[in-house]
Every structure is written in structure tokens, then in C-alpha cells.
Amino acid sequence: MAQNGKAGDETPRGDQRGVSRRGFLTSVGTGALSVAAASKIAAQPLAPTEVLDAHEMSKITLHINGRSKEVLVEPRWSLAFVLREKLGITGTKIGCDRGECGACTVLIDGIPRYACLTLAVETEGAEIVTVEGLMNGEEIGPVQQAFVEQDAYQCGYCTSGQIMAAEGLLRASPDPSLAEIQHNMSGNLCRCGTYPHIFAATQRAAELKRGGGGES
């Protein structure tokens, strides 16, 4: 899960007015809106300080692709929904909205996560990177470049998620074996069936990254 503890750390990147992160999560948990949030509270029991209505909008600050954005959200809104419909960052796709396909994969603190299973409020304080965040201005990054070269897509709808999964893998393991690639890419479905090209693209991306093809 997202690194919630970061909310109160010493390097706040935005204004942290309003309900505190921890207090906010507590109130969400009280509203029984999020199993994930509730389980965190179980781990760190704190008395609820405030109870929010399910539909009450809260202002949160999200750190997306190196920029801070203040956004009003309902506690039940997924990160994928907020990215796409509220912030217009539509590279992140929704295929199932229930954590089965990986089309919504983004990096949260460097780790590939399903944005459809992540509440926007959970990610306050975390570094979120979407496929747009792999760009250097108008230039595509090495993983993106490798996907073009190897034709590692057809319809392209799962592609952003595949690219983010590959990016996450290569950040953790710069020279992965084929088996490692197959395993790490198995959380991302491709109905067009381009997996063999995705494997090749991931290998090629590793080369590009090692060869100074540009760090993203």
C-alpha cells in the first residue's frame, strides 16, 4: 500500500491544511469506506477526531509526476478516477475497476500499484508517477521507446499500465531475467495478446536504460 506515514514527514511538498492525514484516514475508516484504510487503523488504533460524511468533499494534495496538485475529493474516489476524470491525466486507463487487469498501473513511491484499487486519499504524501511522468518534455522515455521499437502493443489500452509495470520492474531490477519479466508483467492483462513483444520490449528497455538511453 501507499506509504501513508509520509504525510507527516519533514519535507512537506504542499500545504497540509485541514484534516490531518492520520485523522482523515481515521474518519474514513469510521465511515467503513475502505478496508485498506480500516486495516491501517487497526494497526495503529487512534480515537476518531472527526467523522466525515461519505459525500463530504475533502481537500487533499497529490504529488503527481513531480508536481503538487490540490484537489477536492470524496473519500470513496479511486486514484484512477481522480487522475482521469478530475485532473485530466488520462494516460492511466481503467479496464476493470476492480484490480484484475493492471491497465491503471501507476508507480506509488516507485512501486507499481493498481490505481483503481487505491483511494485517492490514501496517496496523499506519496510520489505518484503516471505514464505521462516518464516523458522528458515531449521526448519519450526508454521504456516507452522500447515499446515502440518492439511493437509491444496493439490497441494500446493496456499499454500505459504495461509500461509502468516494466518501469517499476526495471527500477528494482535493472537486468531482469526472462522468467523475472514474465512474472513481474503477469499482473497486467493484454487481450490483444502482445506478451512476447512486451517481454522483448522490457529486455530492450533494460538495455536502453543501461546504455544511457535516458533515466526517467
Add this chain to the structure above:
Amino acid sequence: MRSEPDRPYWVEGEPPETPQQQVQQEPWGETKVVGKPHARVDGYERVSGSAVYPADITLPRMLYGAILRSPHPHATVTGVDTSAAEQMPGVHAVISAFTPDDEATRPHSEFIRSQLFNPTCRYEGEAVAAVAADDPYVAHDALRAIDVEYEVHPFVADERKALEPGAPLVYERGNLGREPRTYERGDVARGFAEADVVLEEEYRCECEIHTPMEAHGCVAKWDGDSLTVWESTQGVYNVQTGVAAALGMPLSKVRIIGHYMGGGFGAKLQAGKYTTAAALLAKKTARPIKITLTREETYLAVGNRPPANMRLKAGVKRDGTITAFEFAGSGTGGAYGTGGASSLDWVVRDLYLCPNVKTELTDIYINAGPSRPFRAPGHPQGAWALEQMMDALAAAIQMDPVELRLKNIPSVSQGREGAPPYTTTGLSQCLEDGSTAFRWRETKQQIERAGNGGHIRRGVGVAAGLWSGGAGGPPCTVIIKVFSDGSINLNMGASDIGTGTKTIMAMVAAEELGVAPEAIQIEHADTGTTQYASASGGSKTVPTESPTVRAAAIDVKRQLLALAADELEVAVSDLTLSDGKVVNTTDPSQEVEISRLRSLQRRRSITGIGYRAPNPADKATCPFAAHFCEVEVNTRTGEVKIVRFLGAHDSGRVMNRLTYQNQVFGGITMGIGYGMTERRILDVDQTGKMVNKNWHDYKLATALDVPADMTCVPIDVADDEANIAGCKGIGEPATIPTAPAVANAIHHATGVRVANTPIDPSMLVQAIATAREGD
């Protein structure tokens, strides 16, 4: 739907036609651009996140629509109370069969005509009401607040029991879709009498769901009495026709845009009820509406590949001559006449030489979602039966299964009226080149010599196939414009559904006009601004569009060279286009940049028009394929590991080596899912509902289920008689022989023949155990 393949399943009504082209068009010789591997012209958009899919669109004041669906497989809606939903904050409109917006009977497809919200729900997932709200969360809250009164009826959810006496009726007239269709040539009784070996087997394929990554959906927006719809579709003109008919509007007032779309596989060849609902909600609220179906809805209401029950009897002589096939197939398109058994028998009729063939197809109604065309309708099912039977026949006469197939290669399409010759057939070459590249004989011998001891067993399998479509055809119009600076614009109505259509068409235009593909700017898939094209489906986009694009390029080139000939005072026949210049072939020092042509400067632009010429009369054009695979079976657990796969394909001229291979691998991957994991499970006894309407329980092949070792062997022979680009389709044939190739490999490994899809571990381990008991 007819079983005659000459009437393509995507064409409704009269056979189409287009005007005659003025210029004589010769086949290509050697090509410079076409056939090479070329990265996609829209690759940047697809990897950067900047490609805008319909689900990505947000318009000012846009609202979100959602659809309430029947939870019952068979029920009558007797009342819909929307008052609570309407009063919820953020809800702007609610429509149902009981609101004035939906009094009319509308056509929803060639087969379905009813109110938009049909009070008679014949399948789980039939639309009952729709809402428009500020966001999708509120829209779904509102759906839950709608109170529907259902009169629930008995249902039938298993087509194998639907014709039994006393079965609940989908329609009062009965559950038989229509009189079974029969086909016969020769005399099967005589054929079986002549055979040395006669085998008979029953096969079943489970229902498969398309589940493209982008769920079906659209954005609808009115400007006065004109409607614009951004639709996730394979064919903007199909959707235009459907929406105009459903709303009673002129075609000119309905503009459909479909630049990017997240997969279809046949499920997005038509407008959906959701499109009509979006338009009605947009009208009612006077605001744009976006509807994206939920994943669960896509399992219920927007199509499937019907389940197939097949019986095949086959006769063969010791020398490998096939003497007779007798085939009976039944299937269900669900609750509507959408073609439950369509084309199930086609490969039996057409793939191998056989003088005596008899087939019968039966369509049955059940209370389940209507089928839609799915990547080669009927063919993977028929191949599942035929190709396993070929394997069994080969074993029975102790002949290599590749050899048996090679002994029975037809040069004519026997299944068609008059048995017309194929323009080309590469079936032999697919089998020969494929088996060589796969090292078929060596691997098979090696496995057999080593003996299959232990619980990990190896095996190899082969299967072949053909696609009855794949020729493409009229109507299609393409326009190519050359601007005064020499830059080029290509205008076509076709959708690029991920198959690389835009890239291939840029390559075709580039080939003819002597420029790089990147120099071609493409406008496409917009009924408001681009030319007519039929939907991208049935492996017909490339063989339809490529010759049309080439014809348009030839037309514009002819005009350019005529202008240049006047200015240079040389004969037109001496001129050609190269690197953006007009060059004199007799004196290469004489050349002029296109942008320097004075007459072009004065005209500002020159336009060439291409029309798709008709296909050759009295000929059949089909792509062919042979698939080879190697498996390892764990006989203790029933798990199958597919070690490697090879697809050898004759689809005429290879247009783009890179996307061609991608299509082949994609077809194999989908075929592995079809054979190994995919299955719609209906609770046939208790509720009639689908119990696995999600990707967790309905499992697609993942990165762990396909071998990284996949090979594509193109039989790159131009079919110049078929069309002036020499190409046939590739998308469909790539998935037809896959599943039986796996089944045959499993049989080779274990001696167990699995006649039903999917071959999941629990089924296989049981079959292995049963076979062992029989030993």
C-alpha cells in the same frame, strides 16, 4: 446470419459496389517500403498516454451515464419507480421503459427490435433504465435507488437442454431458432463405405467472451439537431447507421468519431443500446453524456462467441485419402437470432479435399446475452473438432499428421457454390515451411524415441486452418491530397483497432508516392470528415483498404506526373516519383521537387480518389494457416506448460513484417486462452446467472501462460489476382488452429484426447486418471 461466407457477416442488405477506377492498375513488383518491419506511425501517441480513447474524453458540462440491468435471466418489467433516484443530489435524469423518452420501438441491430428498455428481459443484463449524474459514483448510487418490479419467469440457460420437452420457453414459438440448415455434396454413405477407417467423436467448445481492455462506451453530444458521438468502435459508419436508425435521424446529422479504441475482436462492430441511451440522456439533460460500461456489463450484454456442440464422423483410406465428413453442430446466440451455429461447419466443408460432405447446423435460443461476431465466427470451434479428428485419423492409419494434411490440399473452395478456385493457397507451404522451422519430425521422433516415462510428459501438436473471409472487398473510398509544399494527407474512414491499419496505409501510400511513411498525415475513422469504409473486422481491413489507398495514390500520382510532364516538356511515361521529387527515368539528372511544380503552386492542392475494385469473379480468396506447438504436461496435476509455439501463415503479401508478427502472436495468445482457460459459466440449475463475470474468475491468458518462444513464419507470396496490393487478412486466421494444436500436443504427450474446451488442470488430470483406469 447465413452460413454462406460469400455474404460477409459484417455486410447487411444488398451487395455493395463502388465506381470503376479510371487508371489501369498493375500488381506491385518488388517493394521498397511495403513488407518491411515498420514501427507504428502512431506509436508515440500510444506509449505517451496522449492517444485519446473515447473513455478519456471530458467535455465541458459533461455528465456520466450508467445503465441498470435485469438481474434475472427471464423476467417482465411491470414497473419502474425512479422517484427516489431522481431526487438524489447530483442526479440529472432517469429514463426507463416507463418514461416518455422510450415509448418507440427501435432497431438495435439487424436482429433486435424493441423499446430501448425492453420490458421483456430475456437475459441477465438486459437494459432496464439509465441515469445521468455528476459523476459515475453518483450514477451508480442512483441505479441502486431505482425500484424495479419484475415478474420473474422460468428460464433455460443450457442450450443442450433447451429443446427437451417441457423446457422453459424463451419465445412462445419455441427455443429452436429456425429450421436446421443443411449442406450436402457427394454421398457420405458411399464415402464411409469406401473408407478403411471411420471415426466418430463429439466435441464441445465453451462460450467465450470478447472482453476488450477498454469496455464498450461512448460520449454523446448534441448541437441542435445534430449528434456527435465519440465511440469505442471498430467501424464508425456501422455505428452511424445504427444510431441513425435507432433515433430516426438522417445519416448526415449523426457524426461518429472513433480515432482510438481499446480492442473489439468483433464485439464493437455495431452501435450499442448504451449509445442510444447516451444520446437520449444527452437530449434530456441538454448536456454531453459519457457512458463507459462496467467490466461486469461487458460479460453480459455486448456479445460472445457462442458455445458449440459438435459431432464429426470422418472416413479415411489407408493411403490418407479422406472419403467423407459428416458434421452436426449446434450453438446458441443467446436470446436472439444472432447466429448461434454460424459457420461452425465451414472448415469441415472447405479445408481439406473431400468429395462427400454433409453438415447440419442448429441455432437454439436460451436466456443469455446475444452473441456477436467474435474473431472468425464459427471457425475456431469447427477447427477444434476437425483438427483433432485429423490427428485421430492420422494415428489410426499410422501416418504423420502433417503428412495426412498435405495429402488432402484442395486448390478450389469446395464449400462454395460452383467450387471456385482459390486465387492463391499457401496451405501446403504453411505445413511444410512451418514443420521445417519447428523441426517437427525431429522433435516428434526424439520424444517418441525417448519414451514418455515419468510424470512430466512432452508432446508436439499441429493444426491447420483457413478463414472463409479475409478477402476484403468494396465498398471503400480513400482520398489522398498533395499540398503545394509536397506534403501529403491520407483520408480514410477505417478504424485502426490496434492491428496497425494506419501504419500499413501510410506504407502503401509511401510506396506509391516515393516518400517515407512518416510523411503521410492520416485522417481516419470520422463519418463527418472521412470517406466510407466498412468496419474493421473479419481480417478484411488490410485487403480492403490497401488496394484502395494504392488506387488513390496512383490517381494523385498520375495527375502530378501529368503536370510535371507539361512543365519539363517530357513524356509522362518517362517520369516517376522519388524522395519527394519528380524524376526523369531516362535522364536522372532531370528532376524537380514536387513543391516546385508551378501548376501545383497555382492549384494549392491536388486530390486523388481511390475506390476499392471488386474481387475477381468466380474465384475465392482465403488466408491459410498451420500452427505447431510443444507442451509439457504434468500428469499428476494436469498442468500444461506450453513450451513453444509457431504460426505459419499465408495471408498473401506481408504488408508490415512487424505488425504481421504481432497479429500472429496475438491470435495464438487468444487461442491459448480459448483452449486452456476461457469459459462463461452460467448457473444453469439455480439462477441462470453468469457466475464468473470478471477477469478473476473468467481467466485470460497472462504473461505466465504463453511461451516467450513464439515464432512467426510468413508465407510471403503476393496474391496479385486478389487485389492490387496482393494481400489477404491475418487477424482471424491467427487464432483459428491454435486451440486444437494444443489439444493435439497434449494427446501426443499423454495419449488422452480432451474433446471439450477449456483444458484446465482439473479436467485434464481427471481425464488422465480415467484413461489410466481403462488401461
